[in-house]
Amino acid sequence: MVTLDYLVQYAKQTGFIFQGSEIYGGLANTWDYGPLGVLLKNNIKQAWFKKFVRQGPNVVGLDSSILLNTEVWKASGHIGGFSDPLIENKTSNQRYRADKLILEHDPTQKPDGWTLEQMYQYIVDNKIKDPVSGTTDWLPIRKFNMMFKTFQGVVEDTASEVYLRPETAQGIFINFKNLVRTTRKKIPFGVGQIGKSFRNEITPGNFIFRTREFEQMELEFFCKPGTELEWFNFWLAYMQKFLTDLGIRPEYLRAEPHAKEALSHYSNATTDIEFQYPWGFDELWGLASRTSFDLTQHQNLSKEDMSYLDPETNERYIPYVVEPAVGVERLLLIFLLNGLEEEQLGEGDSRQLLKIHPALAPYKAAILPLVKKEHAGKANEIYDMLRENFDVVYDETQNIGKRYRRQDAIGTPFCITVDHQTMEDNTVTLRFRDSMEQIRLSVDELENFIRKAVKF
Numbered sequence: 001m002v003t004l005d006y007l008v009q010y011a012k013q014t015g016f017i018f019q020g021s022e023i024y025g026g027l028a029n030t031w032d033y034g035p036l037g038v039l040l041k042n043n044i045k046q047a048w049f050k051k052f053v054r055q056g057p058n059v060v061g062l063d064s065s066i067l068l069n070t071e072v073w074k075a076s077g078h079i080g081g082f083s084d085p086l087i088e089n090k091t092s093n094q095r096y097r098a099d100k101l102i103l104e105h106d107p108t109q110k111p112d113g114w115t116l117e118q119m120y121q122y123i124v125d126n127k128i129k130d131p132v133s134g135t136t137d138w139l140p141i142r143k144f145n146m147m148f149k150t151f152q153g154v155v156e157d158t159a160s161e162v163y164l165r166p167e168t169a170q171g172i173f174i175n176f177k178n179l180v181r182t183t184r185k186k187i188p189f190g191v192g193q194i195g196k197s198f199r200n201e202i203t204p205g206n207f208i209f210r211t212r213e214f215e216q217m218e219l220e221f222f223c224k225p226g227t228e229l230e231w232f233n234f235w236l237a238y239m240q241k242f243l244t245d246l247g248i249r250p251e252y253l254r255a256e257p258h259a260k261e262a263l264s265h266y267s268n269a270t271t272d273i274e275f276q277y278p279w280g281f282d283e284l285w286g287l288a289s290r291t292s293f294d295l296t297q298h299q300n301l302s303k304e305d306m307s308y309l310d311p312e313t314n315e316r317y318i319p320y321v322v323e324p325a326v327g328v329e330r331l332l333l334i335f336l337l338n339g340l341e342e343e344q345l346g347e348g349d350s351r352q353l354l355k356i357h358p359a360l361a362p363y364k365a366a367i368l369p370l371v372k373k374e375h376a377g378k379a380n381e382i383y384d385m386l387r388e389n390f391d392v393v394y395d396e397t398q399n400i401g402k403r404y405r406r407q408d409a410i411g412t413p414f415c416i417t418v419d420h421q422t423m424e425d426n427t428v429t430l431r432f433r434d435s436m437e438q439i440r441l442s443v444d445e446l447e448n449f450i451r452k453a454v455k456f
């Protein structure tokens, strides 16, 4: 696997990801997605929407707003409890997440379930040093709420305070009644949503792994109490299959169940799918069985009835929820890490190669005239025909070998070369990215060929 520094350079050079606000010296931990990045992001979202919503078991979509009534965050527990344990060093004035400091000191510890005092005692007893000042003069740990606060309207007072959502999930819960009424779905059913979330993380970093602004793809699956663990296992296997079907190497993945004492207050089972990043295994995708916590909380605070009447058994209950939740950027990061390599071709030759599923590849094909003067017209015709339905790219600069390598590096699965023979029999050379094999194909067959290849 390539290093993180290599990936950051690669992403910048190729046009996947740029440093945010770069011309002003940047804004820490913000990233802009360039022409290739935006295509890859869109393809990831489409693949998720197709598998989890369109083809999911009885699932519909939703797009709720980022700004929600503040009562929502009281009910969900975010105002009271959505905080990280923050520890500050007196010498350097640097702040850290206490649990992360402990894990960096000893990865076998499980500080998730500890109290603030237990964490502080561990840091003191083990003489954990501040990585910046090298001292051990720590202030007591305090809770730091991670929600971004702003004001709605012209008056900046407490009444106009609103929060940027730290997760998309609550938008689904507060629409539960609308969703049941308008879709007439029977339980079990799910609601999927893709959208931006914001968290004022204490320690963002590792490129796009942890940022303060990110995009989530969350599915809330409503089921009958008592069936949730069955659905939990169903969704765990579904998530794993999604990743491996899209080419993620199984050895880079592992499922890590949370210990009982480390479970969030609302959960009776949680498992993270972890990926082996350059810094080790770390969270990719969370799966939580959230019981009836959220709907019950919203029922209590809003006084709206959130129960569901089972039409078959006539039972009334508040549904349980199983939630697979993932960040778009984390998926984007692992598809790049999983696929990027310097392939040795023998005799000292090598190429940069991004092996990525054709469904995710930013460009599905590159159209290349062998000799610009003679073949550009026909190549442009093919380019126009294909871009009706696919993201494709046209390239006529430099020799054909260099153009192939450029496409290999950005994951384009097919190169279509227009040459002398094309002018005679309307066939093109089609080159495969991974094997570098070439075949001849009629121009009339191109569309169908690509459609089949990019299917997921």
Ligand code: GAP
Pocket: 166, 167, 168, 169, 199, 201, 208, 209, 210, 211, 212, 213, 214, 216, 218, 283, 284, 285, 286, 323, 325, 326, 327, 328, 329, 330
């Ligand atoms: N509704 C449940 C929820 O939000 P979470 O584990 O806090 O659960 C779900 O977040 C997923 O969102 C994570 O597994 C991760 O993929 C992504 N995510 C969370 N915080 C993130 C951050 N600061 N930067 C990038 N992605 C993040």
